[in-house]
Amino acid sequence: MGSPQGSTLTTNMAGLVDGSTARKEVSHIDCLPVYVKELIAGGAAGAFAKTTVAPLERIKILLQTRTNGFQSLGVYQSLRKLLKHEGVIGFYKGNGASVIRIIPYAALHFMTYEQYRGWILDNYSFFGSGPVIDLLAGSASGGTAVLCTYPLDLARTKLAYQVVDTRTNFRSGIRGLYPQPAYSGITNVLTTVYKEGGIRGLYRGVGPTLAGILPYAGLKFYVYEVLKTHVPEEHQKSIVMHLSCGALAGLLGQTFTYPLDVVRRQMQVESLQPSTIQGNTRYRNTWEGLTTIVRNQGWRQLFAGLSINYIKIVPSVAVGFTAYDMMKVWLHIPPRMKSQAISSG
Template identity: 35%
Template sequence: MPDGSSAAESVDAASSVQPILRPSWSSVAKSLVAGGIAGGLSRTAVAPLERMKILMQVQGNNKLYHSTWSGLVHIAKSEGLRGLMKGNGANCLRIIPNSAVKFFTYEHLSREVLHHRRSLQDGEGEMTPFLRLLAGAGAGIIAMSATYPLDMVRGRLTIQHGASAQYKGIWHAANMIVKQEGPGALYKGWLPSVIGVVPYVGLNFAVYETLKVWTMDHYGLRDEQELSVAARLTCGAVAG
């Protein structure tokens, strides 16, 4: 039977584990909006390169595009600005909710993981790179699964050419795919995509968050808000 002092120590240890703070609706909204805007802007900035990449991947032996630059010039001359941005609407429609869900889910999973770790270690412990990787991987899987049909439709729209275009837009493409190939067609390629997301998104979050911590320690910063935009961009660029 434990004595009074050991019982008191047990109570103190248990009370040292602070209950997880549930985010307010305003903080949830801010997280979702910030993640969505960041995702939309970043994808729009590289939309021409994204389309060029896909076109070069699917072209046959009769190569029309021999280099990225010549391909972009050819598209600009033959299809105009709209040609360079083709598929970006569908891409943004996918990436905005994807980024919103991904960042919000990462924050939520991180809080849960940290709370669980501290509950096992008498209130001690911080997030490690490995735990950040796990939280990031989980967030990536959830976000990818929630928005995968849009990614599949975006791919179909991107490889269309001029008069031979089969789909008139995002919703028309989705409707045609379901009618002709069944609902399951919207998730074609889901498994390999998720397998790729696990290390990519997991490492992305793990490296980014770890670099931020190292930067703060190096400059003696106490709050993440003290990090400059340049420092955040550098951490993000290295992580990406």
Template identity: 35%
Template sequence: MDQNDEQAKLSNPQKIITSLVAGACAGAVAKTTIAPFDRAKINFQVRVGKFSYRRCFQFLRESYVKEGFLSWYRGNSANLVRVIPSAAINFTAHEQWKRVLGTDEKQKTPGRRFISGSLAGVTSATITYPLDLARARMAVTSKAMYSNLFALFVCILRTEGVTALYRGVLISLIGVLPYSGCVYFTYESLKHIRTDYNTQRPINKTERMLGGAIAGLVGQTASYPFDVVRRRLQTAAVIRPDEATLGALATARKIVREEGIRRGLYKGVTMNWLKGPISVGVSFMTFDTLLRLFRESSLFT
């Protein structure tokens, strides 16, 4: 049974509820899966120095020796506080934007696939940005500086002001447009290609995860420089106080001047090629699977 057929049985409020729950679960599972690699990547993004897998795993090993296994997941609680609502809003917004734009309803509309994906990403990122900033700060500091998420927000508000919670938001939104657009466009297009190839058999979990992995690879590559600049802006106050007043363009120019494009703006991108496809693949597979289960259950039928 096609997902459009499943959705036809439900009212729009029911679609929103099921999307929110499935999206929240998908985001939590995906981000927890790759949390250690995410922390290592952020540490390389915000510091000067060449990225390598050897140094990455050395960082993880040293963190384990000094602070224990849970150090790999430092900041993950803040990440989950952000990711759960972010993923829920993102997936739900995507379905609602598809409905509003009439994406692929009567004919294939690849342009609208990209637009609906981009708008979903912007909607989610705007609402949850302060939590993303908190995640970055906790990933690059020790527990002695910020003992928990509440302490982090209190400290930022006292020492930097409320506007600091949205430092880097513009570059984040600019980066979300190609990332979210490419991810949803690629995933939805691959689903259409697979359905056209074999209309008799439903898309299985493996195919959904593989499609999500390819979508994640495309999206991460397209938007990675924006991610690097965003992380530098978010963490400048605690890593590089002399850069705390620099804007997005000035930060980008400084990175290119001192570190170059490949070793600066794309520093750690190979880590994203490892964790990004895993995260997005797990996310889409979990979302589609749970969505089907929820919408086939007696609770909504």
């Protein structure tokens, strides 16, 4: 009973000494558990990084889903065409859903990764404590985060798939060739899809998503931890080292799992696509999606937009790490203990 009073007295005295209430505000932040601070920092960094690369993400989706008028264009030409038809705001269509999704996704991904990792270490000691643990924990946490946030990813894809010609021909009073959008926003997408297909509709394409995220998340953590073990001790705390290892891990993971991401995107927008694109067929599962795309669209379509992923993943990782470090300072997150670093590596 005396301890809280003593803490309050100490806080008030500190406020009187420096002549401000800043110390009082700091105390509220410091009362948060460390893992909560890390979740907040990770979510904020993820949202900022997503917004930074949103134009490239939009173009990637248009190329993956073979949107009318974008099938044979490159990245630069696609950006110009999108700017011409929709203006700057077109670069960020669907980004609201992406940001809303990435905040809980990043939080869940981080939290469950730590939980799964600790659980595996406690119950399956024969795995050791090396990068294999990160592979397993990363895969499980990626799957958990996807299942919890998938409807928002579906909404983001459907919104990004729509191309609206905002130019109006005032002389003829006729708008462009692109049709009116089917959805007006995130809520409209979710309610419409739910009315049409229920929960199954909201999780359309989750099969290839899980098939892609399980190896991707696992490989990302695995490669990252393996690379860190080859970095000299004096460079372990270098931001450049973290950026380089993270970017390389992301690039390798994306390359191996990207075709599954293409199948996922096409399954998500099947109801919006003209029948001429997919031969009037619906993919019943991931394997059928892969084989049908190769047969009807060519194997190159499985890697449509991959160059954009290569272009955007490096700045995304860089922005994410920088924002995360800034948030850690602002939230007064203490540095990780060496024992944690050793056990995770």
